[in-house]
Amino acid sequence: MTQASESFFSSHDGVSLFYRHIAATASHNEPKALILFHRGHEHSGRMMHVASELALDDCDIFAWDARSHGHSPGDRGDAPSFGSLVADVEAFIQHIHQQHHIAIENMVVIAQSVGAVVVATWLHDYAPHIRGAVLASPAFKVKLYVPLAKHGLKLMQTVRGNFFVQSYVKAHYLSHDEERIQSYDTDPLITRAISVRILLGLYEAANRAVNDAAAITTPIQLLISGSDWVVHHEPQHRFYNQLGSYIKERHVFKGFYHDTLGEKDRHLAIDAMRGFIQRLYQQPPQTVNLRSAHLHSASRQESDTLATPLSLFSPRRWYWQSQRAGIALGARWSEGLKLGQQTGFDSGSTLDYVYRNTPTGRNKMGVLIDQNYLNAIGWRGIRQRKIHLQILIQDACQRLHQENQAIHVLDVAAGHGRYVLDALNGDILPDSIRLRDYSDVNVQAGQTLIASRQLQHMAQFETANAYDRHAYQNLPTPPSLGIVSGLYELFPDNDLVMQSLQGFGDAIASGHYLIYTNQPWHPQLEMIARCLTSHKQGEAWVMRRRSQAEMDQLVAAAGFEKIRQLIDEDGIFTVSLARKK
Incomplete structure (x- = not known):
């Protein structure tokens, strides 16, 4: 030696x-x-x-x-x-x-x-x-x-x-x-x-x-x-x-x-x-195939359990019912809770409110309730995810600039688009930004945000379905940087997610980049499933977590290779940068 x-x-x-x-x-x-x-x-x-x-x-x-x-x-x-x-x-x-x-x-x-x-x-x-x-x-x-x-x-x-x-x-x-x-x-x-x-x-x-x-x-x-x-x-x-x-x-x-x-x-x-x-x-590297984890896996069993109603005689049922009642009562004074109940706690409107992080209520008690709501561990992680998104957007722009490539951004589920527009504070700016969302409410709010920042010359917002692979084709300007944030976490089906990822694979040329998010862990899954509603017409917000290995495999199947990852201190949200092979 x-x-x-x-x-x-x-x-x-x-x-x-x-x-x-x-x-x-x-x-x-x-x-x-x-x-x-x-x-x-x-x-x-x-x-x-x-x-x-x-x-x-x-x-x-x-x-x-x-x-x-x-x-x-x-x-x-x-x-x-x-x-x-x-x-x-x-x-x-x-x-x-x-x-x-x-x-x-x-x-x-x-x-x-x-x-x-x-x-x-x-x-x-x-x-x-x-x-x-x-x-x-x-x-x-x-x-x-x-x-x-x-x-x-x-x-x-x-x-x-x-x-x-x-x-x-x-x-x-x-x-x-x-x-x-x-x-x-x-x-x-x-x-x-x-x-x-x-x-x-x-x-x-x-x-x-x-x-x-x-x-x-x-x-x-x-x-x-x-x-x-x-x-x-x-x-x-x-x-x-x-x-x-x-x-x-x-x-x-x-x-x-x-x-x-x-x-x-x-x-x-x-x-x-x-x-x-x-x-x-002595053997090739071993990989556990996780692309079918939505059909059978520990996270599938976990989400199925969370979606199962509790027995009438279960103490946990009564505990969570009391928590739901407390949220409904707090929504009378807290603007954040009220917005979550109206649009879904996973909606683009709610996320934009969480990003702004300004406690608002009808009175002092409402402001205090709202402050506590915005300080929840999940929302703290969401705001850190926004910071990490901005870091990796700037990183990708820097890489494309060094490679003498035009910077054309496509975000397929941008919510109000705040995290993308907030990233435009570096020395290198995109040549164009195309923001999309399925919700007309989000699209209208995003267009207003673009106008308020006088970015109409480079940014546009349109309605589109991120899970329609055909929607990625025949774009006026092929993207060199694709972004998908907070979308795949809301849908458990990997086949559906692959439609979006393959769309990115069709649209993004070799050597160009994709930024994607994931939620491999959350300490409040049961509270969310039992107490909060989603954007899907008030349904319970039941999530199936994807392990980071599972998410990376889906991205790799679409032709991308992860080159950098950031994660918050609580291990809840990851943001990754991948390059098209």
């Missing part, structure tokens, strides 16, 4: 993070990579023994220092959010792909403890096409030992803001290996503190990854330490049992402490990893 080189890469927010790289010494037809993610409190140096002991010399080895750990910058044990750590993983993978010329499908990630939760969340939220992942003792649920500790930390965070918690874990609770124990106690780069926002963010992300593990289809090897003092076993097993992966295996190592890959008898775990990785590379 050659000596590791040391370097930095620029992450999603411009921060430079440290990593080590060991080049492969054995030749291979296609470059391959193993990417190592360390435990919480630690750094890449404490993972390099894994590279040596695996002895897979035909693979490049990469290992990072997570933000605020080791040689990477930041207040020790802190980050802007847990989501920023997940975005760091995506940036690291893209850096390896672009700078070291290794295909993402030829990468295997190995992650331990907190690092394993970060990676599991990344697999759920970004659906990367990696070859596989090894997760060792993922910290899905940390043993805090103090009753109601999590609730207490939330309360203290509300009062004090962000603060730091010192780790109670001693080295002799991590491993039986005396050398590892001593090195942990004397390593100056060990970070013993963790910020409360990262600790609580860890819990929230773990909940998403475990409860929705069916959305993860990456080949997974799960390594569990049998005598773990630090994390609970039950969520690890539940995660494994619910995985959507065709290829998965689980190993429980009796007597192992939490540092699975640093234990005294770690050769048992190393041997299992080596065999798993070699088997993955």
Whole structure:
């Protein structure tokens, strides 16, 4: 094994993070990579023994220092959010792909403890096409030992803001290996503190990854330490049992402490990893076909359950009925609730109201109710989605400009068109913008918005059906940037969505771009289904979530390849940029 080189890469927010790289010494037809993610409190140096002991010399080895750990910058044990750590993983993978010329499908990630939760969340939220992942003792649920500790930390965070918690874990609770124990106690780069926002963010992300593990289809090897003092076993097993992966295996190592890959008898775990990785590379990349998930999948079962009326004797029925009554009462004073009941809580009019984010009511109580309504987690995510749409619209315009291509925008379900028009604040402006919507109300409002901004010279708004493939043909100006936001999430049928995507495929030339959104997760699905109405003549708003892997497969079937993705901190809404192959 050659000596590791040391370097930095620029992450999603411009921060430079440290990593080590060991080049492969054995030749291979296609470059391959193993990417190592360390435990919480630690750094890449404490993972390099894994590279040596695996002895897979035909693979490049990469290992990072997570933000605020080791040689990477930041207040020790802190980050802007847990989501920023997940975005760091995506940036690291893209850096390896672009700078070291290794295909993402030829990468295997190995992650331990907190690092394993970060990676599991990344697999759920970004659906990367990696070859596989090894997760060792993922910290899905940390043993805090103090009753109601999590609730207490939330309360203290509300009062004090962000603060730091010192780790109670001693080295002799991590491993039986005396050398590892001593090195942990004397390593100056060990970070013993963790910020409360990262600790609580860890819990929230773990909940998403475990409860929705069916959305993860990456080949997974799960390594569990049998005598773990630090994390609970039950969520690890539940995660494994619910995985959507065709290829998965689980190993429980009796007597192992939490540092699975640093234990005294770690050769048992190393041997299992080596065999798993070699088997993955001996066969083509495995993909679970999700294009028929609308017919049979965990999300289909979930939506069917939400669409099923509750029993007259169910306490939940009476609970949700009381919630509906509260919404109806609040709509007497709150303009947002009133608009939602009139046009549907998923309508373009409602979304435009949420974008404007100005609490309005008939009186002070109505304004207060409206403020609470607009601050709901879903609406916060919608506004972040708008920001991400604008970022990727500007990104696509920049790419087209650099490629000396005209910028012709087509949005097929624009609502009032506000998020597209608000994106026109950069140095590079489109040559033309064609906005469409099925609703005459939205089209009229969008035309008014265009006129108010004096953009008639470049923008027009027309009525059209986004699901009519013929409506994408014979356009006066072929689009070089297609946009579809918030539409596919409202319709569960993948065959219907494919009509729209194939329309984009017909209209957009090779090398040009498509921006699309998705909703892989939502913590309030039952409340929405039981209490809110949709634009479909007052029907219940029952959603079928699409995993990011499912949505990306549909887009790929229409001839596009995802090249960039953004997601909000709660993991609810994604915005992706794809290029026509």
